[in-house]
Amino acid sequence: MTSRSASLAAASGPETAPASAPQGPSPAAGTTPKPDRPLLDTCRMFARNCPAMTGLVLLATIVLATLFGPGLYGVDPFSMVDMPFAPPGPDCLLGTDYLGRDILAGVIVGGRATLAVGASAAAITVLIGVVIGTFAGYFGGWVDAVLMKVTEFFQILPTLLFAMVLVTIFSSSLVTIAIAIGAVSWTATARLTRAEFIRIRDLEYVKAARTAGARDFYLMFRVILPAALPPIIVAAALAVGISILFEAGLSFLGLGDPNTMSWGMIIGQNRDYLLNAWWTVTFPGIAIFLTVLSISLIGDGVNDALNPRLRRR
Amino acid sequence: MRHAYPIAIRLVQSLALLVCVVVLNFLLIQLAPGDTVSVIVGEMGGASPETIAALKAEYGLDQSIPAQLGIYLGKVLTGDLGYSHYFNRPVLGLILERLPATILLVVTSLILAFVVGTALGIFSARRPKGILSHFVTVFSLAGFSAPVFWTGLMMLIVFASLIPLFPVSGMADVARPGQGLGYVLDVLHHLVLPAVTLGMIYVASYSRLSRTSMLDVLSADYIRTARAKGLPERRVVYKHALRNALLPVVTMVGMEFGQLFAGAVLVETVFNWPGLGRLAYESILRRDYPTLLAILLFSAMLVMVANILTDLAYRLIDPRIRGRGR
Numbered sequence: 001m002t003s004r005s006a007s008l009a010a011a012s013g014p015e016t017a018p019a020s021a022p023q024g025p026s027p028a029a030g031t032t033p034k035p036d037r038p039l040l041d042t043c044r045m046f047a048r049n050c051p052a053m054t055g056l057v058l059l060a061t062i063v064l065a066t067l068f069g070p071g072l073y074g075v076d077p078f079s080m081v082d083m084p085f086a087p088p089g090p091d092c093l094l095g096t097d098y099l100g101r102d103i104l105a106g107v108i109v110g111g112r113a114t115l116a117v118g119a120s121a122a123a124i125t126v127l128i129g130v131v132i133g134t135f136a137g138y139f140g141g142w143v144d145a146v147l148m149k150v151t152e153f154f155q156i157l158p159t160l161l162f163a164m165v166l167v168t169i170f171s172s173s174l175v176t177i178a179i180a181i182g183a184v185s186w187t188a189t190a191r192l193t194r195a196e197f198i199r200i201r202d203l204e205y206v207k208a209a210r211t212a213g214a215r216d217f218y219l220m221f222r223v224i225l226p227a228a229l230p231p232i233i234v235a236a237a238l239a240v241g242i243s244i245l246f247e248a249g250l251s252f253l254g255l256g257d258p259n260t261m262s263w264g265m266i267i268g269q270n271r272d273y274l275l276n277a278w279w280t281v282t283f284p285g286i287a288i289f290l291t292v293l294s295i296s297l298i299g300d301g302v303n304d305a306l307n308p309r310l311r312r313r
Numbered sequence: 314m315r316h317a318y319p320i321a322i323r324l325v326q327s328l329a330l331l332v333c334v335v336v337l338n339f340l341l342i343q344l345a346p347g348d349t350v351s352v353i354v355g356e357m358g359g360a361s362p363e364t365i366a367a368l369k370a371e372y373g374l375d376q377s378i379p380a381q382l383g384i385y386l387g388k389v390l391t392g393d394l395g396y397s398h399y400f401n402r403p404v405l406g407l408i409l410e411r412l413p414a415t416i417l418l419v420v421t422s423l424i425l426a427f428v429v430g431t432a433l434g435i436f437s438a439r440r441p442k443g444i445l446s447h448f449v450t451v452f453s454l455a456g457f458s459a460p461v462f463w464t465g466l467m468m469l470i471v472f473a474s475l476i477p478l479f480p481v482s483g484m485a486d487v488a489r490p491g492q493g494l495g496y497v498l499d500v501l502h503h504l505v506l507p508a509v510t511l512g513m514i515y516v517a518s519y520s521r522l523s524r525t526s527m528l529d530v531l532s533a534d535y536i537r538t539a540r541a542k543g544l545p546e547r548r549v550v551y552k553h554a555l556r557n558a559l560l561p562v563v564t565m566v567g568m569e570f571g572q573l574f575a576g577a578v579l580v581e582t583v584f585n586w587p588g589l590g591r592l593a594y595e596s597i598l599r600r601d602y603p604t605l606l607a608i609l610l611f612s613a614m615l616v617m618v619a620n621i622l623t624d625l626a627y628r629l630i631d632p633r634i635r636g637r638g639r
């Protein structure tokens with residue numbers, strides 16, 4: 001924390017240092033002034049990062065294409081438009097699948113399920129992880145011991161296999177899939193949050209807040225959590241990418257919602273014919289790849305922008 | 314044997330966690346639609362109430378849930394993991410038959426990923442602005458972003474169809490069953506594509522991690538000391554820095570083993586590799602819950618063994634732990 005505020009001050013030094021001088025007695029002699037606009041600094045840092053901006057533009061394009069593409073393209077992904085396995089050509093830009101359905105229409109519509117499940121599963125992952133990590137890291141002692149045992153338990157179950165079991169036993173609906181992915185992949189976020197809490201909970205400003213009479217919940221979620229957020233945000237971005245890969249894997253194995261088109265499902269249904277019709281599996285895969293790539297680029301960019309050591313440049 | 318005590322503690326803890334996995338399995342079986350008896354009755358094409366009651370008594374389904382849990386735990390302890398009605402044989406035999414193929418695939422990919430990944434990471438760390446360094450950055454991003462099953466399918470298109478170097482599926486040639494060395498070579502030939510596909514993601518993640526870690530270590534004080542003493546650069550990097558730079562990678566290998574196994578499910582499905590992962594896929598298609606849950610139990614056991622081995626490897630590599638008891 002100290003190194004972060006120090007370097008922030010160093011970055012914005014010329015503006016803030018004189019301004020803080022006449023403000024009377026500062027809390028402690030050696031402390032540096034608080035940075036004015038950390039969020040703005042972070043955004044500026046991010047905007048200067050070329051790969052990260054590329055990722056952002058790419059992701060925005062993909063999201064817009066899945067939202068408005070079906071309306072513009074106007075081909076039903078479930079209806080047969082041509083011969084089965086028609087190669088890419090002027091009629092069907094990306095060819096047709098084993099039932100003669102348009103691959104391009106499938107790729108455009110299939111992004112909706114994948115992105116929706118990916119985002120909501122990541123939200124569940126982060127929510128469970130942050131709550132468990134917060135309680136374990138804040139209270140320590142037996143609470144920590146019990147919660148970490150639970151985390152360890154979930155860590156020894158291979159994630160995809162466990163999610164497969166959950167989806168098989170309950171239903172293959174989008175909601176179940178999102179919950180199953182979230183329920184199996186929160187452990188890393190929990191450990192990260194716990195480590196951050198252990199680092200922060202004994203810092204001076206937390207002690208000050210405690211002395212001033214702040215209750216446990218206020219300390220946990222209003223005092224410590226904001227300071228622990230930077231690495232959690234990066235982990236959240238990573239979780240979106242992982243959840244999308246997860247959803248794609250489950251749909252590929254035939255565990256997706258059978259009534260909803262998704263990228264993994266197109267690949268899974270056509271994989272037996274891939275040696276005769278490469279386009280059926282190649283294009284939906286490229287869509288998954290580019291989506292996860294754009295999210296990873298954004299995650300890396302956010303990581304760099306939040307990293308005080310890099311900000312000095 | 315100074316590592317014996319902490320390892321023994323790990324073993325006891327692992328066994329306790331394993332019992333928890335068995336209990337979880339039992340709960341999941343309770344939640345699964347249809348019990349064993351209804352499956353059998355369904356296959357018999359219906360049965361009289363007396364027969365159903367007799368069957369229920371035979372399988373202990375007429376007892377309370379805690380009593381059933383006790384029976385289940387006892388069965389698992391004696392190696393009875395249930396009966397697969399689809400494959401029409403005990404689950405344990407099915408799993409033991411498929412286990413070696415999975416271990417072969419996972420261990421090969423792991424070794425491949427560890428060796429290639431750390432080598433890439435460490436060489437690129439010596440020239441942080443070099444071509445290799447940029448390659449590692451790009452490759453690790455791409456490796457993380459590509460779905461493993463899709464990479465496998467692309468491998469098939471390129472290296473089995475376009476340039477027919479490797480077989481499309483399976484673990485051995487069925488038409489020409491080889492013996493002795495011929496069989497081993499045949500299996501290795503079949504192993505190349507699945508192992509490279511599965512290993513590739515981890516090459517990506519280990520090269521990135523070992524590069525960062527090596528850069529960190531190389532800027533440490535004791536490395537400056539070693540250089541100041543006039544040690545040759547080669548010795549500084551490979552003797553002093555490497556050991557410490559490898560530690561985070563070893564931790565990562567242990568932590569990711571579960572995911573590696575999960576990746577194996579997809580890779581085995583793509584390449585029809587006759588391991589546990591494909592068995593999981595087959596049992597999902599048939600809603601064969603006893604088999605599916607037994608695979609979950611076995612894979613948890615594999616992850617545990619991997620964790621204990623990682624712990625041991627860590628103790629052997631870390632110079633700070635190596636000298637002392639724990």
